[in-house]
Amino acid sequence: MGAGAGQAVAGQGAAPAGAVIAARNLDLTFQTGDGPVHALKGVSLDIRKGDFVSFIGPSGCGKTTFLRCIAGLEEPTGGSLSVNGMTPDAARRARAYGYVFQAAGLYPWRTIGRNVSLPLEIMGYGRAEIAERVARVLALVDLAGFEKKYPWQLSGGMQQRASIARALAFDADILLMDEPFGALDEIVRDHLNEQLLQLWARTDKTICFVTHSIPEAVYLSTRIVVMSPRPGRITDVIDSPLPRERPLDIRDTPEFLDVAHRVREGLRSGHAYEG
Amino acid sequence: MKRSVLPVLTVVLALLVIWYGAAVWLNAAWAQDRATRAGVELSLAELVADTWAQDKPKLPAPHQVAVELWETTVEKKITSKRSLVYHSWITLSATLLGFALGTALGIALAVGIVYNRVMDMSVMPWVIASQTIPILAIAPMIIVVLNAVGISGLLPKAMISMYLSFFPVVVGMVKGLRSPAIMQLDQMKTWNASPAQTFWKLRLPSSLPYLFTSMKVAMAASLVGAIVGELPTGAVAGLGARLLAGSYYGQTIQIWSALFMAAALAAVLVGLIGLVQRLVLKRMGMA
Structure with a gap:
């Protein structure tokens, strides 16, 4: 931070130390044929290094839009947003984050290994370094040995793991995930959630995770951001009391159910606004 | 089967x-x-x-055409002016050159249309307008104009082939180059990929199924172009010349055998593209 902070954070002073992502009064209004749509209104949030933050809310609450703002894929119309002390666009250029989309989006004409190496090729890594990194991240997502396989030879869950490996390959500190497991069945999803936590523990990344599943959000996150629509805004931010070490059966503990209950309440109060 | x-x-x-x-x-x-x-x-x-x-x-009855085909392909030396193989080769060479030029022009225009907003707005109407002009009307003019600047023989015919064959390639490739999902383009953006990288690694491979399909249409159009190019010039060789000579002298058997030769040629050429398409797309995991 420090030197670069001036451009990024206006108004209420600099972001607190350790904030990797800092949003202040963020607005985003889309102009449509039916008049303006307030996708985001007055969103303020600090995300600390090493946090696992989930964004949860009904569709249209702006959770994906907020993630896309962090990624520099959308331009906010008001407020300020800094990523790694830079503007989101500068952070994007500096390759500060890996983005995992809802669909794995692997290229059918590339093997799994060559799919994972795609961002590395684009970023100009050397051949030896690419091979080393591909092997490392594929091992990290439990896909060692699948390097030569084509996407169609893998299950949906494995494809999504490959896409996570691809997002990890260039060692960005931030991982942005937009409902990555939304299209998978519950059993696969549980398994991947568990693996994601292990991966997070091993790599110390900052993860922003968009979901519409309450158990998923509570199980994964250190902080849960509850959002509501029209206009898209934050209604509650819950710091999870759960320990970082989380076996799957933590979901039956009273602490877990407490947090889940509070998330559900937050979602409900968001809806009450509409009457 | x-x-x-x-x-x-x-x-x-x-x-x-x-x-x-x-x-x-x-x-x-x-x-x-x-x-x-x-x-x-x-x-x-x-x-x-x-x-x-x-x-x-x-x-003519089918067996008459078959006999004529046999006599002019198998029983004549291919260097003979009466060999249908010789005439087919004349037309084929113009077809292939025109097809290559047309495909190249079509791809170049499509890239321009996809990457340049001004071209997107301005080129497509002209491309479509170009195809509304009857080729029979414009073919003699192309031949005459090119002749006046000293170009004759293969190239004028190839130009007419190109004129017909670039169109399906432009249309197909514009669609193909625009076929990647928004998500895939966003993904490229998150990696800060340059436009050139996005083109070579995403847009071009995604467009190949479209390219092959439009190349099949272009190949058939190219053959028509080469034959039409031989009609108004009083060409002495080529399938078009055989058709023309046949109609001058009422040689209907000769006309029909030239027609069948043209159809067979088109079938083989389009079939070859189909074969390459199958092999390439299978190798790319897209078929």
Whole structure:
């Protein structure tokens, strides 16, 4: 931070130390044929290094839009947003984050290994370094040995793991995930959630995770951001009391159910606004 | 494979029956005419036999065309001016050159249209307008103009082929280059990929199925272009020249054999593209 902070954070002073992502009064209004749509209104949030933050809310609450703002894929119309002390666009250029989309989006004409190496090729890594990194991240997502396989030879869950490996390959500190497991069945999803936590523990990344599943959000996150629509805004931010070490059966503990209950309440109060 | 043989044979057989019947119907008048002048009466069998064996029939019977094809391909040396293989090669060379030029031009225009907003707004209407001009009207002018600047022979014909074949490639490639999902383009953006990288690694591979499909259409159009290019020039060689000479001298058998040769040529060329398409797309995991 420090030197670069001036451009990024206006108004209420600099972001607190350790904030990797800092949003202040963020607005985003889309102009449509039916008049303006307030996708985001007055969103303020600090995300600390090493946090696992989930964004949860009904569709249209702006959770994906907020993630896309962090990624520099959308331009906010008001407020300020800094990523790694830079503007989101500068952070994007500096390759500060890996983005995992809802669909794995692997290229059918590339093997799994060559799919994972795609961002590395684009970023100009050397051949030896690419091979080393591909092997490392594929091992990290439990896909060692699948390097030569084509996407169609893998299950949906494995494809999504490959896409996570691809997002990890260039060692960005931030991982942005937009409902990555939304299209998978519950059993696969549980398994991947568990693996994601292990991966997070091993790599110390900052993860922003968009979901519409309450158990998923509570199980994964250190902080849960509850959002509501029209206009898209934050209604509650819950710091999870759960320990970082989380076996799957933590979901039956009273602490877990407490947090889940509070998330559900937050979602409900968001809806009450509409009457 | 076996199951499709029977229906195909049935259709071929039906076509042959209709063809022979039509030959009798169309050529009977001439046969009767000749018989009357000679003062003989034709039985039905004699009439039918005559309609299938005339020198210059209105509609030659299939076996007459087959015999002509055999004599002008297998029994003639391919260097002979009367060899259909020789004429086919003349047309084929113009077709292939025109196809290559047309495909290159089509891809270049498509890239321009996809990457340049001004071109997107301005080029497409002209591309479409170019195809509304009858090729028969513009072909002689291309030949004459190019002749005036000293270009003759293969290239003018190839230009006409190109004129017909670039169109399907432009249309197909614009669609193909725009086929990647928004998500895939966003993904490229998250990696801060340059436009060139996005083109080579995403847009171009995604467009290949579209390219092959439009290349098949372009190849057939290219052959038509080459033949049309041979008509107004009084060309002495090529399938177009065979068609023209045949119609001058009423050599219907020659016309039909040239037509069949052109059809066979088109089928082989399009089939070859289909084969490459299958191999490439299978290798790319897209088929």
